[in-house]
Amino acid sequence: MNQEIPVAVLGARGRMGSQAVRAVDAAEGIALVAALGSGDNLGTLVSSGAQVVVDLTVPDATYRNVAFAVEHGIHAVVGTTGWTAERLTDLGVLLADRPATGVLIAPNFALGSVLATAFAASAARYFESVEIIELHHPDKVDAPSGTAARTAQLVSGVRSAAGVPRSPDATSSDPGGARGADVDGVRVHSVRLRGLTAHQEVLLGSPGEQLTIRHDSFDRGSFMPGVLLGIRGVASHPGLTVGLDGYLDLHAPGG
Numbered sequence: 001m002n003q004e005i006p007v008a009v010l011g012a013r014g015r016m017g018s019q020a021v022r023a024v025d026a027a028e029g030i031a032l033v034a035a036l037g038s039g040d041n042l043g044t045l046v047s048s049g050a051q052v053v054v055d056l057t058v059p060d061a062t063y064r065n066v067a068f069a070v071e072h073g074i075h076a077v078v079g080t081t082g083w084t085a086e087r088l089t090d091l092g093v094l095l096a097d098r099p100a101t102g103v104l105i106a107p108n109f110a111l112g113s114v115l116a117t118a119f120a121a122s123a124a125r126y127f128e129s130v131e132i133i134e135l136h137h138p139d140k141v142d143a144p145s146g147t148a149a150r151t152a153q154l155v156s157g158v159r160s161a162a163g164v165p166r167s168p169d170a171t172s173s174d175p176g177g178a179r180g181a182d183v184d185g186v187r188v189h190s191v192r193l194r195g196l197t198a199h200q201e202v203l204l205g206s207p208g209e210q211l212t213i214r215h216d217s218f219d220r221g222s223f224m225p226g227v228l229l230g231i232r233g234v235a236s237h238p239g240l241t242v243g244l245d246g247y248l249d250l251h252a253p254g255g
Contacts, residue, residue, distance in 0.1 A: 007231055008034035008050035008074075010065050011057035016079060016220055020054055023224035030231060042068045052231050055080050059142075063087050070094045070101050077230040078105045079223070081146040088240065095239055102234040106244040107146030109226030113200065114244045116215040117147065120202035121154040123211060125162035127204035130155055131180070135191040135199040143190040147200060149183050150243060155202070156184035 007024050011017035012035035025032045034048040038057070042065065045053055052075045055065050059082025069076045071094065083105055095101060108114060124130050132155075134148035144152075166185045180189040198217040203210065217223065226244050233247045241247065 004029055004031040005052055005231060005235075006031050006033040006048070006050050007052045007054060008032075008036065008045050008048055009054045009056065010036050011038075011055065011080070013037040014056060016223065017056040019220045019224060020056055020227055023221075023228060024054070024231070027228050027231075030228070045069060045074060046072050050074055052077060052234055054078075054227060054231065058082075063091070066091065066103060067094055070098055070103065073098060073101055075101055075234040076103045077227065077234055078103065079109055079227070081107065081142050083242075088242070092240055100238055102237045102239060102241070104230045104234050104237065104241045104244070104247070106226065106230060106242075107150045108198070109223035109230070109244060110198070110215065110217050111226050111229075111244075111248075112222070113147060113198075113215045113217065114226070114248065115250075116200065116202070116213050117151045117154060118245055118248075118250045120151060120204070120213045121158050123204055123213070124155040124158050125164055127206045127211065128164075129167040129203075129205040130159070131167065131187045131189070131203050132183075133189045133191065133201045133203070135193065135196050135201075137196050137198075138192040138194055140192065143192070144181050144183065144188040145190070145198075145200070147198075148188045148190070151200065151202060152183035152186035152188055156186050159185075 007030055009017055009021050012021050021035050024030055033050050034044050053069045055062055055078045057080050062080035066076045132148050132152055134145045171179055180187045201212055201214045203212055
């Protein structure tokens with residue numbers, strides 16, 4: 001019989017964290033050994049024997065939490081946003097001293113969302129125009145969403161590598177910012193509306209046709225299969241992985 005993976009959840013009293021606590025507690029082959037909220041002692045991660053920590057806290061705390069885990073040889077699965085390029089670089093330095101430790105930072109744990117982003121990136125080279133609309137509940141503190149930003153970055157990278165120019169846009173005056181944020185040359189529009197959970201559309205257009213790739217999460221439970229996948233896979237992926245797609249086989253046979 002395989003030994004259970006001891007897991008600690010940080011941010012356990014939040015909306016996502018409380019859902020993760022229930023999912024981890026119910027999952028086969030995984031044991032919940034600690035559930036920490038804001039202000040709780042991080043030393044509990046060590047004393048509990050956790051081998052994986054799930055961080056679902058807030059941007060101001062996430063780097064400190066993950067750095068503590070890495071320094072103590074504990075793998076981390078992270079769903080908290082706020083990871084700047086500088087913080088990722090600093091984390092890479094920490095991980096270099098712990099080559100057996102893995103960290104997964106995932107902007108979105110919904111498997112459908114990860115797949116939709118991958119599909120959009122694959123399609124982006126074939127269309128003249130691309131824009132992204134992300135729609136979330138009004139309690140979300142960041143805009144654009146981490147998922148939209150990552151989608152834009154992946155789309156931009158694919159189009160750049162294929163020599164596709166930026167989407168045509170004759171706009172010469174936009175004092176109110178109606179054209180949205182510019183993320184690596186891709187326009188991203190953020191909607192915050194009561195009744196929404198997490199939704200994203202990638203609009204791709206060429207003369208005479210349009211392709212829309214949309215994903216909807218109607219409940220935070222949609223994120224839990226990805227969280228569990230990350231927990232089960234992080235030990236076999238040492239170093240830093242950004243995006244749950246790094247744990248999925250998204251390449252076609254022979255591709």
